[in-house]
Amino acid sequence: DAKTTQPPSMDCAEGRAANLPCNHSTISGNEYVYWYRQIHSQGPQYIIHGLKNNETNEMASLIITEDRKSSTLILPHATLRDTAVYYCIVSRSKYSGGGADGLTFGKGTHLIIQP
């Protein structure tokens, strides 16, 4: 799996949009970008994933650059409960034969939402 680079920590004011960047310059054509987050002492929670188009769900939006070498996760209205470590991971999906792939976690970004 391609390696990702994320800032180690970020602060964001409550109610504001939190924008978390991720670089994945060595991503290959059959790899998707996945975002997970881990609240302290809990299992990771799936947030969103995408290939090359921007994606949005009830939790967040994912913006992927045209060259696919970087992406940004957007939490539109951050709350205190969004304080967590956010992991950007690239991996194959089932559409590219990735059914048996475990995930390679980097160090992630520790997002702290300030009241």
Place this chain on the structure above:
Amino acid sequence: GAVVSQHPSWVICKSGTSVKIECRSLDFQATTMFWYRQFPKQSLMLMATSNEGSKATYEQGVEKDKFLINHASLTLSTLTVTSAHPEDSSFYICSARDLQGNYEQYFGPGTRLTVT
């Protein structure tokens, strides 16, 4: 969303004993489950891939005779830490892929193992 449970949520055992951790997918089937380990202030590290009806695949450096994995059904995988030692104390987390979805992984809440 898909739910994965783990049992127990925490366990304390004496050095030399064995501990079994269960991972269940509650509302979906998973032919593949994964086991991760997380030490304090570190990221998750993949230990092994558990396949229903076949042998598990272990990552480099993970002892298969120490960490026994059984995936007897489409909703249950177990991890047994045999002859546990204090250095095995960690947070063990399982995940499962939803066959009906896009293979995004859903994680259990984790099991905190402390070996005394």
